Amino acid sequence: MSSMTNKDSNGHVRGTSLFVDDINVREGTLHALVFDSPSAHGKIIKVDYSKAAELAGVEQIFTYKDIPGENQIGGIIPDEVLFAENEVHFMGQPIALIVAKSLAIAKKAKELIKIEIEELPVVTKAREAFDKGLLISPPRKFELNDVAKGFEESDYVFEGTTFTNGQEHLYLETQGSYAFPLENGNIKVVSSTQGPTSVQMTIAKVLGLAMHRIEIEVNRLGGAFGGKEDQATPWAVMAALAAYQLQKPVKLILERNDDMRMTGKRHPYESTFKIGLNKDLKIIAFEVDYYQNSGAAADLSPAITERTLFHATNSYFVKNAKLTVYSCKTNLPPNTAFRGFGGPQGMYVIEAAIVKAAAELQVPVSKIQEVNLLQDNDVFPYGQLVQNAATKKVWQEVKSQFNWKEKQKEITDFNKENTQYKKGLSLMPITFGISFTNTPMNHARALVHIYQDGSVGISTGAVEMGQSVNTKMLQVAADTFGLNPDSIKIETTNTTRIANMSPTAASTGADLNGKALQKACNTLKTRLVNYIIAANNLKDSDSITFKDDEVYVNDRSIDLGWKQLISDAFLQRISLSEHAHYTTPEIHFDKSIEKGHPFAYHVYGTALTVVTVDCIRGTYEFDSVEIVHDFGKSMNQGIDVGQVEGALVQGIGWMTMEEISYDSKGRLASNSLSGYKVPDIFSVPKKVTVKALDTEGEAMAILKSKAVGEPPLMYGIGAYFAIQNAIKAFNPDYQLKFDAPMTPEKVLMGLYERK
Numbered sequence: 224m225s226s227m228t229n230k231d232s233n234g235h236v237r238g239t240s241l242f243v244d245d246i247n248v249r250e251g252t253l254h255a256l257v258f259d260s261p262s263a264h265g266k267i268i269k270v271d272y273s274k275a276a277e278l279a280g281v282e283q284i285f286t287y288k289d290i291p292g293e294n295q296i297g298g299i300i301p302d303e304v305l306f307a308e309n310e311v312h313f314m315g316q317p318i319a320l321i322v323a324k325s326l327a328i329a330k331k332a333k334e335l336i337k338i339e340i341e342e343l344p345v346v347t348k349a350r351e352a353f354d355k356g357l358l359i360s361p362p363r364k365f366e367l368n369d370v371a372k373g374f375e376e377s378d379y380v381f382e383g384t385t386f387t388n389g390q391e392h393l394y395l396e397t398q399g400s401y402a403f404p405l406e407n408g409n410i411k412v413v414s415s416t417q418g419p420t421s422v423q424m425t426i427a428k429v430l431g432l433a434m435h436r437i438e439i440e441v442n443r444l445g446g447a448f449g450g451k452e453d454q455a456t457p458w459a460v461m462a463a464l465a466a467y468q469l470q471k472p473v474k475l476i477l478e479r480n481d482d483m484r485m486t487g488k489r490h491p492y493e494s495t496f497k498i499g500l501n502k503d504l505k506i507i508a509f510e511v512d513y514y515q516n517s518g519a520a521a522d523l524s525p526a527i528t529e530r531t532l533f534h535a536t537n538s539y540f541v542k543n544a545k546l547t548v549y550s551c552k553t554n555l556p557p558n559t560a561f562r563g564f565g566g567p568q569g570m571y572v573i574e575a576a577i578v579k580a581a582a583e584l585q586v587p588v589s590k591i592q593e594v595n596l597l598q599d600n601d602v603f604p605y606g607q608l609v610q611n612a613a614t615k616k617v618w619q620e621v622k623s624q625f626n627w628k629e630k631q632k633e634i635t636d637f638n639k640e641n642t643q644y645k646k647g648l649s650l651m652p653i654t655f656g657i658s659f660t661n662t663p664m665n666h667a668r669a670l671v672h673i674y675q676d677g678s679v680g681i682s683t684g685a686v687e688m689g690q691s692v693n694t695k696m697l698q699v700a701a702d703t704f705g706l707n708p709d710s711i712k713i714e715t716t717n718t719t720r721i722a723n724m725s726p727t728a729a730s731t732g733a734d735l736n737g738k739a740l741q742k743a744c745n746t747l748k749t750r751l752v753n754y755i756i757a758a759n760n761l762k763d764s765d766s767i768t769f770k771d772d773e774v775y776v777n778d779r780s781i782d783l784g785w786k787q788l789i790s791d792a793f794l795q796r797i798s799l800s801e802h803a804h805y806t807t808p809e810i811h812f813d814k815s816i817e818k819g820h821p822f823a824y825h826v827y828g829t830a831l832t833v834v835t836v837d838c839i840r841g842t843y844e845f846d847s848v849e850i851v852h853d854f855g856k857s858m859n860q861g862i863d864v865g866q867v868e869g870a871l872v873q874g875i876g877w878m879t880m881e882e883i884s885y886d887s888k889g890r891l892a893s894n895s896l897s898g899y900k901v902p903d904i905f906s907v908p909k910k911v912t913v914k915a916l917d918t919e920g921e922a923m924a925i926l927k928s929k930a931v932g933e934p935p936l937m938y939g940i941g942a943y944f945a946i947q948n949a950i951k952a953f954n955p956d957y958q959l960k961f962d963a964p965m966t967p968e969k970v971l972m973g974l975y976e977r978k
């Protein structure tokens with residue numbers, strides 16, 4: 224079972240998998256294009272749509288005035304309009320929707336719209352916004368013990384600043400939706416969203432309709448990475464608005480450059496830190512102010528803030544901590560969820576602080592890391608006790624299995640012998656909490672039908688986005704029923720079958736939906752077992768098992784196949800359908816004191832990265848990244864290792880080459896793939912080894928197989944520090960910098976800087 228391949232792989236390779244833009248459109252389908260703000264901050268004096276509206280083939284241009292319900296799409300805080308009214312707050316902010324017979328006509332019409340804007344001051348940097356008192360929401364603060372006292376007790380105290388830039392999601396499939404009217408004024412929307420229920424709720428609000436009149440359907444997404452947790456919504460709402468008002472089908476798919484320009488990204492963070500250590504290199508105190516660049520509206524920022532705080536101490540025990548996040552309001556598109564959800568930004572800062580302390584004290588970074596690794600019964604700054612911590616184990620295993628000691632010596636020797644090339648190494652431990660940090664979101668449902676011919680259809684709230692959650696769901700059902708996966712079908716994710724979904728996010732998709740599915744399958748199984756016992760005069764103590772499409776009693780075949788069983792049960796009028804609900808047990812969190820037990824469990828791992836820097840060109844290549852990762856008991860090695868590899872490379876991209884750049888007017892300069900470099904096959908480490916930690920697994924994880932989506936992204940942070948070590952080996956004058964990404968330009972400057 225654990226070698227089952229991704230069930231989408233055939234369709235993906237042959238091009239038969241359906242995405243939103245592949246759906247056969249209905250007759251009379253109209254095409255929509257967004258008219259967006261050319262200014263990052265200003266008062267709208269006048270918009271003249273008359274020429275555009277007169278163009279042949281233009282059906283209608285929708286503005287905020289055409290909204291029957293509320294012009295409001297903010298999920299956590301109601302601070303974001305669907306269409307700008309009198310002011311614009313970022314370049315690319317939607318102002319109107321042009322709906323026409325073809326996209327070409329809509330594009331022509333867009334050029335005919337005239338807009339007059341009175342420019343207002345533009346703020347693009349977090350600290351600048353903070354200094355002007357521009358905040359999205361009140362600051363959030365986590366405190367453990369007494370940080371002031373901690374600094375007094377420290378033998379050494381160091382301070383510094385850090386910056387991590389944003390990151391473009393670059394899902395292969397851009398944002399898109401297709402909406403069509405149903406009878407009685409109801410609406411159906413096919414959306415490329417991680418959060419079908421958020422889309423449904425927001426359409427209901429904007430159209431002024433009850434939720435049950437709106438059906439959201441998701442087949443699969445061509446990647447998301449958090450970019451479609453909240454920001455798939457506006458495009459679906461716009462298509463629904465037009466379809467509802469015109470009573471015609473409307474398709475809205477963003478072209479790549481519009482998508483890059485109009486949507487938010489990973490939050491850039493500026494931070495100031497202060498770290499205190501004692502003579503034994505134990506971290507006694509850690510204080511950080513994080514300035515999160517939230518963009519022009521809250522979006523998911525308040526939740527992302529929270530995860531920064533939860534992961535601020537990464538894999539280390541810190542006795543006294545004071546951590547504060549300021550969500551700063553700037554004139555950029557609202558920044559949003561991105562794999563790791565603020566966690567990576569938090570973890571980078573403590574790693575930087577440790578690197579800084581090590582340099583000042585002239586001790587190895589790994590020594591400070593090692594003596595501070597978490598162990599059981601330590602406490603996280605948010606009050607949760609450390610349990611079943613594999614932190615030290617993964618660390619030790621990386622060191623021993625991948626010959627850390629020998630590698631260090633080889634690198635020292637190499638650096639002595641070579642002038643043009645220098646190598647650097649780093650160790651990057653990770654500890655990532657699994658559960659939505661917002662406890663009420665940790666729930667899911669599943670619906671299972673066994674049809675009378677024995678075939679099975681399952682629906683869950685999980686959205687397939689390339690992470691293979693559908694394959695995992697198939698495995699759960701096949702495992703419980705002892706059936707060949709070929710007789711099980713995964714249905715689309717649809718709000719009429721599964722209501723009130725949390726988004727597929729926070730690495731929880733397989734756990735939450737899998738547990739609900741397992742529950743539904745088990746209830747059906749119990750029902751069938753009871754029927755078998757009654758029909759065959761068996762005893763309750765007899766053990767009935769389902770295996771290889773057959774029924775076994777006390778491990779012996781009774782010549783009863785699954786198909787026959789289902790057909791018999793159906794004739795006995797036994798229900799062959801089940802709907803189940805799962806909520807994560809044990810978790811809780813009290814925001815009034817910022818303490819609790821928010822995570823079902825943690826995922827652990829450590830990465831050993833080796834890089835070679837070309838000291839003439841400033842370019843670099845990763846020789847190897849070797850990882851010991853805690854999968855629990857992986858239910859599918861192929862899928863899980865694939866997630867680690869993909870996340871690692873995405874993390875390296877964020878730390879090294881992906882450089883988002885806005886000019887002082889708030890215009891995205893890196894607005895295309897020629898100006899924004901993402902990792903390609905040549906930038907992937909020459910060798911990536913992923914070893915699974917040997918463990919008993921975790922009961923709260925589905926089939927004991929731990930969540931894997933986000934945690935490995937943070938292995939990429941090691942890339943930054945490995946490169947910096949190589950620079951130091953070349954240039955003794957080099958001053959440490961914590962300013963990611965470490966682009967080849969910055970490397971070159973670092974190689975040749977002088978004191």
Ligand code: LUZ
Pocket residue numbers: 449452526530560563564658659660661728729730
């Ligand atoms: N989304 C969310 C997330 O709403 N809450 C979370 O805790 C979270 N964590 C990671 C990624 N998305």
Ligand code: MOS
Pocket residue numbers: 417448449450452560561562563564727728729730933
């Ligand atoms: Mo996410 S960052 O949508 O899990």
